[in-house]
Amino acid sequence: MSAASSCWLASLVRWQLDEMDRAGVKLELDREATVDDILDVDPDHTIIATGARELRGESLPFGAGGRHVTAWEVLRGEVEVQDPVYIIGGDQTGAETAHLLAEAGHRVSILERSTGIALGVASAPRRFLLERLEDLRVQVHVVHEVMGLDAEGIRCETSAGTKRFNDPGTVVLAIGRRAEDKLAADLEDTLLKVTVIGDAKSPRHAQAAVHEGALVGREI
Ligand SMILES: Cc1cc2nc3c(=O)[nH]c(=O)nc-3n(C[C@H](O)[C@H](O)[C@H](O)COP(=O)(O)OP(=O)(O)OC[C@H]3O[C@@H](n4cnc5c(N)ncnc54)[C@H](O)[C@@H]3O)c2cc1C
Numbered sequence: 001m002s003a004a005s006s007c008w009l010a011s012l013v014r015w016q017l018d019e020m021d022r023a024g025v026k027l028e029l030d031r032e033a034t035v036d037d038i039l040d041v042d043p044d045h046t047i048i049a050t051g052a053r054e055l056r057g058e059s060l061p062f063g064a065g066g067r068h069v070t071a072w073e074v075l076r077g078e079v080e081v082q083d084p085v086y087i088i089g090g091d092q093t094g095a096e097t098a099h100l101l102a103e104a105g106h107r108v109s110i111l112e113r114s115t116g117i118a119l120g121v122a123s124a125p126r127r128f129l130l131e132r133l134e135d136l137r138v139q140v141h142v143v144h145e146v147m148g149l150d151a152e153g154i155r156c157e158t159s160a161g162t163k164r165f166n167d168p169g170t171v172v173l174a175i176g177r178r179a180e181d182k183l184a185a186d187l188e189d190t191l192l193k194v195t196v197i198g199d200a201k202s203p204r205h206a207q208a209a210v211h212e213g214a215l216v217g218r219e220i
Pocket residue numbers: 001002005006031032033034049050051052075092093096180183197198199200203204205206207209
């Protein structure tokens with residue numbers, strides 16, 4: 001996450017925690033909600049805000065062999081990476097993971113199938129992010145669609161034909177997110193009134209989640 005946006009989100013989260021405290025919202029942490037838990041409570045209205053999960057190697061149409069990790073694992077500090085690092089996917093998650101790793105001194109390349117990177121980032125933080133990636137000598141390869149990932153390396157289709165990168169130390173997947181919608185789907189068979197908001201409805205950005213939360217909160 002770029003410095004500007006992470007600072008904005010941190011202050012938003014602090015404000016939200018204060019507001020929940022002030023309004024007497026009961027918070028239960030470290031507990032996974034299940035259909036049975038919800039049925040036990042028998043709520044008037046259930047709001048599902050279960051977010052999104054990262055797409056992993058199984059989502060690639062050609063499968064993912066060789067050593068690879070996900071960008072979320074890198075961002076959570078769960079995995080060590082070895083140089084050179086290739087990040088597959090250069091939207092917000094891939095670009096910000098590249099930023100983090102390059103700041104830590106790693107040699108990083110991004111492979112992105114479209115014509116630009118970080119296209120989902122707002123223009124001001126995007127400009128800052130692109131400048132930092134350039135300063136940190138992150139190699140950006142656009143119009144590089146990864147078509148194969150195996151023990152030997154990465155195979156891409158480019159406008160100039162097939163290209164291979166056979167030296168990856170670590171391959172990092174940043175290929176998108178999908179809605180974490182299992183709980184919402186399981187609740188469909190009950191008679192409960194349910195509203196799905198935020199990334200659980202469709203992975204987007206924090207403003208959409210906050211906006212939809214505010215709308216349903218006012219409606220209840
Ligand atoms: C790398 C990255 C950078 C981003 N940067 C930005 C940015 O700069 N600006 C921006 O606006 N957005 C950004 N986003 C998107 C933003 O994080 C999401 O859109 C936003 O967090 C969605 O909010 P949400 O409440 O719907 O879901 P989440 O924030 O994902 O929250 C869902 C929560 O539900 C919990 N949960 C799931 N299932 C259960 C269950 N069964 N029981 C109990 N709890 C459960 C999860 O543990 C999680 O805490 C970024 C996303 C990524 C991946």
